[in-house]
Amino acid sequence: MSKKRHLPDWMVLCKSRKMEEMQEEVNQKNDEKVQKRKEDIIKQKNAKFDKALQSAKQKFKEEKKEAASQVFEQIMNEQTKEIKFEGKLIYSSHTNDCNMLCEDIEMALCDSTEAFVGFDMEWPVSYKVGKEDKTALIQICTAPDTCYLFHISCMGSIPSNLKSLLLNKHIKKVGVNIESDIWKLERDYDIHVIDIIKNSMDDIGVLANKILGCNEHWSLEGLVKHLFNHKINKDPILRKGDWSKYPLSEEQKLYAATDAYVSYKVYEKLVNKQSSDLENIIIGLRRAIIYLCNQKNRVIVGAASNEKEEDKLKGVVIVMDQDGNHEKVYGEDQTKDISFTLPWKVTATNNANIFVIDNSGHEVEGRVVVLGQEDIINTAINSEDKHFAPSYFTTTPADNVVVFDSENCFLHVLNSSGNLITYISTKDKEIKAKLYKLNLVDCKYRKTYY
Incomplete structure (x- = not known):
């Protein structure tokens, strides 16, 4: 039986020392990993905190800006005068009456070489997808003090003389986004509108861009504010109300007449500005x-x-x-x-x-x-x-x-x-x-x- 060999004491000591050094090195690496992980976690937490803080600051700034904007808008609205139609308002809901009125309008305007009328339409708002109610009301402003409301939903169709007035190429119809309104009229009733669009229609939003030298998507409210520093009533309850119901309320009549009246005034202002600019040249x-x-x-x-x-x-x-x-x-x-x-x-x-x-x-x-x-x-x-x-x-x-x-x-x-x-x-x-x-x-x- 062989005898087990024992290492000398100095070698045992060296081996033990080597093992301790290796263990210390492993422990040190583990400590570094743990420390790095802790630092990464702290960095992540700090980054999330900084992001949340920045987001909160931005949100606070935007809310503050929005609040200031609302306050400013409120002050401006309180100080800005509302424009309303205050002239003679003629409301018609019968075919015969409508025909007589439209005949009078054509006779009154036929002598003018540059006759125009403010034009607008109203219809009930439908909340069903793919469904749009028929045009219920046509507003025509013939002068700054005269506006006609034709409640065609009560007539069943467009009376012949109203159709003649609309198709009259010598009387220009003016309004914001008027072309889409005119096309809707063709979809809703038996009237071919291509001649109106070609010969007797003017979009005052397009005209404003041309004369003012800009490229804006104008609303009627925006044009009134820009040209007259006034505002108009755009109450959503009135705007989305039932325009086919007879009779219209006084608030509805005033709202509808004002839109046509404002279209008339905006067009008149733009045309006068165009003439004035040409005069200033010479x-x-x-x-x-x-x-x-x-x-x-x-x-x-x-x-x-x-x-x-x-x-x-x-x-x-x-x-x-x-x-x-x-x-x-x-x-x-x-x-x-x-x-x-x-x-x-x-x-x-x-x-x-x-x-x-x-x-x-x-x-x-x-x-x-x-x-x-x-x-x-x-x-x-x-x-x-x-x-x-x-x-x-x-x-x-x-x-x-x-x-x-x-x-x-x-x-x-x-x-x-x-x-x-x-x-x-x-x-x-x-x-x-x-x-x-x-x-x-x-x-x-x-x-x-x-």
Whole structure:
């Protein structure tokens, strides 16, 4: 039997020491893991706390902002005057009565070249998915003090004269989102509305964007606030009420009439602003000639400002679109050698060239200038050896321009580029007689031609 070997004491001590070191290393790693886990847990808790705190701060800020906004809105609403219809309100619920009223409306408005009416509709709100109740009420405001309410749900259909009024292309219907209302009318009743949409309808929201130079989705309430600094009643109980029930309450009548009245006033305000903006373009001008060009619906204005350069008038020719925006200004940039003294007459040819009679300021001196897209392309009939006094011109169906020279008694015929084709003496008795009939002949006094 072999004898068991015993390690020397120093080796046992070394082994024991090694085991202790290894155990310490394992314990240390475990402690580090535990510590790291604790730190991660603390970090997670801190992150959650920070997130919750940030969220609470943001929520508090938003609530505070919302509360301030509500207070501000309340103050503004209290201070903002409510606009209401206060004129004559005509309520009709019978077919015969409606027909007579609509006939009167058409007769009253037929003489106006720019007749328009404020238009709106009401119907009961349905809470069933896919179901929409029929139009119950049509509101028409014909003047700031007159509004008609036609309760067509009581009539069963649209009376013939009301249909005629709606289809009348000479009477424009105006309102916010009016096109969708008009289409609903076709879905609800036997009326074809495509002619209304094409010929006699104007969405005042679209018109507002065009005139105000913005791109907003306007509501009637928003337009009233923006243009008049007023508010209108949009009580949800009234708005969602039963509009088919007869008779309407006084509150319903006032609510409905106000919507049509406000549409009328908003359209009137926008159209007046458009006219005012166009008038402001020529404020400060000594004399202005306005020519309406069929091409691209342009407006050409020839004018002289009150400012003078070296004791001479400074003239310009302005090409504008139908909204009054300047497309081109000739004579403003002197570096292009385009200058005018007093643009006297303006016309245009089909190739978009502009003809200008420019008066030099003397009684019997002037020139005809032909303008292209950029610069002067021709100075037609600009004689230096004798006086040239163009007093009138016109464009012919053949796109030629006939210029009348009052000093020398000649008709000059130009092509659309301003080149001389021929000239005719107006001293001939027959020609002179025809010119007298047109009030064009008086070689002594130019002012008689205008």
